Amino acid sequence: MIAALTSLTILGLVLGLILGVAARVFRVEGNKLVEEIMEILPGSQCGQCGFPGCAGAAQALAAGGAPVTLCPPGGRSVVLELAAKLGKEVNLAGVKDSVPKVAEVKEELCIGCTRCFKVCPTDAIMGAAQQIHSVFRDACTACGKCEEVCPTESVKLQPIPVTLHGWYWHKPNLQVLRNIPA
């Protein structure tokens, strides 16, 4: 009885000591994974994921507390990259990236209040007080912040029209294979 108690106690203590030393030696300084995830995220700090900025989202992702589909401006490509990095399976059906959007100013409604371009995280809106604002499509991430602050509902997210430049063939959908999950 005594032998059993002491031997197990000593064994536990020894192993605990080894692990304690190992924990020191192999301590992870910061989290490399968080930095790697930050690289993938758009970095516009739009906050649509519900976390305070991209750093918060990256931490949540690294800790496994957030789905890889959390980033609306990132779209499909970010989802796929995050899934590859974190080894998660994703169902892209849930990612509403089928219609990429950009903000658009309805000129007849714009009163030139400058609220939207003050909140734009990527400086994609140009304008001045009492001037009609307009959006640089190439810089807009469709974060929707401008839509929220616009007093006259002049700024709206609109689907990007398909052009010859961006068009590509749809995925073949074969009749015969219909009973087979894609």
Next chain:
Amino acid sequence: MKLFKLRGGVHPESRKELAADRAIRVLPMPEYLYVPLLQHVGAPAQPNVNVGDKVLKGQLIGASQGVISAPVHAPTSGHIVAVGDYPAAHPSGLTAPTITIKADGEDRWLDTEAVSDPFVLSPDQISARVAAAGIVGLGGATFPSAVKLNLSRKNNVHTLIINGGECEPYITCDDRLMRERAAEIVEGVRLIRYAVGAEVVMVGIEDNKPAALAAMTLAAKNTEVKVIAVPAMYPMGWDKQMIKALTGREVPADGRTADIGVLVHNVATAFAVRDAVRFGRPLVSRLVTVSGGSVIEPANLEVPIGTLVENLFQFCGGFRNKPARMVLGGPMMGIQLASAAVPIVKGSSGVLALTDSEIGNVQPSPCIRCSSCVRACPVGLLPLDMAAHIRAGDSSAAVTLGLKDCVACGCCSFVCPSHIPLVHYFNFAKGELMEQERVKLKQESTKKLAEMRNERIARIERERVEAAAKRKAAREARERAAKEAAAKVVTETA
């Protein structure tokens, strides 16, 4: 001459007999011409005319912009009635920026600068004339020819290959051109050779065009141009296949033909080069084969760029029966047209109206892994595995299998006993990857913008704080000075 062994390839029924013996005819000038600004690989041309302007045939209406681009010219005299969007010859049926010209019926040429002996020009002048004429690869690739000439000279190209491999079924326009205008082609070939300084010049013509071979051999007699018969097979007209057949060399993956010292041009391009260099005339028309089971009178027509496809069919007597499918280009690589009201562009070699029996609409069935597609692929890829990965939603795996080297020639889809639309999968995956690439580029730039904005906001805040501190310090200094002065006054008065 010894020919080299080729990989893959198929032998579709040629069906060239429909139009092969019909001499080139000139299409009467239609009333309206719709000239798209992007008819080539690269940046679209920038329009330099306005609605209402009067233009002459050959006048510049869209200037080239950027390194890889080509100008477009008015295909006839008349006036501009619209500068805007018009349906493009594209499988999507979407619109593209297009200049619409109403022909005045005079078809009057702009005064152009002709040269009696083009060989006195310097190579630079020749490529400048080719660039100004807006010539692009007329075999279908539509890569700006002048860019290719300059690139070849820079890379010290030693071999010039002229591609007379018209391998698409039905299409006979290059065949007719070689039969009827061989001397002009040979002159164009010699001009290109002179412009790039190549030592060897070979014209490869498929052996199913004996008349064209004979005419070209005759025209090339006593010149440095060698005309060589190559076996008829599809895709013989693919430039890299032609190079392999004639030189035995293979262009490295994601490399250019210039990497192995070879420049390839199509026979029709050589013809256009001759026109441009000798007469200063831009590319405003091209030969188009009108064929297919539904067409009453198949023909080879010289057509102004911008003519609507329906005008061509009308001129050929209309349809025998309602066509099951209209195709722009050949049946293997051409594009299906939703409507015939789209313009002919520089790269259009044919318009086909096919009957039900010609298109063979069979439902696809599952892959049986027979590997027919592997044997047929001229690039040496694994179409079945690439398609399986794409179907499972993993396009990047298809890239590791060589998707980017696929030229979408259609051999795999053609031989597939299960009728799987393999090329459709590849086109989809290529488009998807390109889209991802675009999104990624955009994300990188917006990320930079966001960082710069954050920095700017931080800097403004910092400056505001600093300015406030400075103001505070200045105010305190002033107050102190005032106090001291007051104290001084007090002491003085005391």
Next chain:
Amino acid sequence: MSEYLLLLLSTALVNNVVLVKFLGLCPFMGISKKMDTALSMGLATTFVITFTTAGAWLLEHWLLMPLGIQYLRILTYILAIAAVVQFTEMVIRKTAPALYQVLGIYLPLITTNCAVLGLPLLNVQEKSGFAVSLMVGFGSSVGFTLVLVLFAGLRERIALATVSATFAGAPIAFITAGLLALAFMGFAGLVPH
């Protein structure tokens, strides 16, 4: 020497820990969707099993037997296994954070991988010496890795195949595992008893 080689072969192939002894089925089904993660999992498990078989033999012969407390065998073994797994986890977390994320819950679950506990117990049952125990542990875990990687390769291919809706997903994976086990029975005559 040839005796050890035979031992290695027989543990890795003939008496494969997964397909013949049906130990360690949880990671076999769980971490076999991708080849590279399967390989990493296999290597981590190999490390753990090799160390624990050695550690367990030492504990058995230097601690439990002298003190006559063999009834505490499972408890002590689990303690040793948990320590080695914890150590492996630290190393992986430091050296390959992405892999750490990918292995996720399966990494700590190596502790409860029945192969890890089963092999030292089998060694005790067989009364094997230290070298033999170590060899059995190493051979079996190599067999585990081999099967995991093979199965991941098969599943990568199945992902591309047209599987009918009834069998798609787990069912076809189980059928494949069964066929793989059948195939491994072919090794039965490889090593003479």
